[in-house]
Amino acid sequence: GDSVTQMEGPVTLSEEAFLTINCTYTATGYPSLFWYVQYPGEGLQLLLKATKADDKGSNKGFEATYRKETTSFHLEKGSVQVSDSAVYFCALKGIYNQGGKLIFGQGTELSVKP
Amino acid sequence: GAGVSQSPSNKVTEKGKDVELRCDPISGHTALYWYRQSLGQGLEFLIYFQGNSAPDKSGLPSDRFSAERTGGSVSTLTIQRTQQEDSAVYLCASRKPTGGTEAFFGQGTRLTVV
Numbered sequence: 001g002d003s004v005t006q007m008e009g010p011v012t013l014s015e016e017a018f019l020t021i022n023c024t025y026t027a028t029g030y031p032s033l034f035w036y037v038q039y040p041g042e043g044l045q046l047l048l049k050a051t052k053a054d055d056k057g058s059n060k061g062f063e064a065t066y067r068k069e070t071t072s073f074h075l076e077k078g079s080v081q082v083s084d085s086a087v088y089f090c091a092l093k094g095i096y097n098q099g100g101k102l103i104f105g106q107g108t109e110l111s112v113k114p
Numbered sequence: 115g116a117g118v119s120q121s122p123s124n125k126v127t128e129k130g131k132d133v134e135l136r137c138d139p140i141s142g143h144t145a146l147y148w149y150r151q152s153l154g155q156g157l158e159f160l161i162y163f164q165g166n167s168a169p170d171k172s173g174l175p176s177d178r179f180s181a182e183r184t185g186g187s188v189s190t191l192t193i194q195r196t197q198q199e200d201s202a203v204y205l206c207a208s209r210k211p212t213g214g215t216e217a218f219f220g221q222g223t224r225l226t227v228v
Binding site: 034036042043044045046049089091101102103104105106107 | 118147149155156157159162170173205207216217218219220221222
């Protein structure tokens, strides 16, 4: 079945450092891909998405490119801020839907220090 | 309301008791999901409702877990004879029926079984 694998955390960075959180997936065809973020004490929010190969999702300075050849959707940000401290989840929705459910990775906790 | 609403926000129960968790989806969202987020774990899919179709129950971990959705709106997740391993945050999400659109999550119910 479809699955998502994320790099394990926690990840600790200094402010203004470059961020990469790796995400790879296993799925049939071309699933839709998502990054969700969970800030401390808050619910999950969609950060960005891409629905076809080579699409780049972007939001709040974060970017991720849908790479079919490497089945990856790595999250990047050029200069992180303390306010980016959160747990980040990579997710997919398969083309055969599997009931339409989203399949999530384990989550990666990011801590940004001033 | 504007977002997905879950109640209660916190629930402490004794082992062996039954609990009911409630989810009010966004109006007009026909798709509704329940997920479980255990400490240090990712998001585990539990059940998915789509309109009047039969729900996808493939993620329910045991027959102690059940869910219903009345009138295509409010959903209740019931856990019977709770066990300590049921302690987790239970998240509800809803989505418009068309594919590729984001799912909106509630704040979750933190269940603690003592």
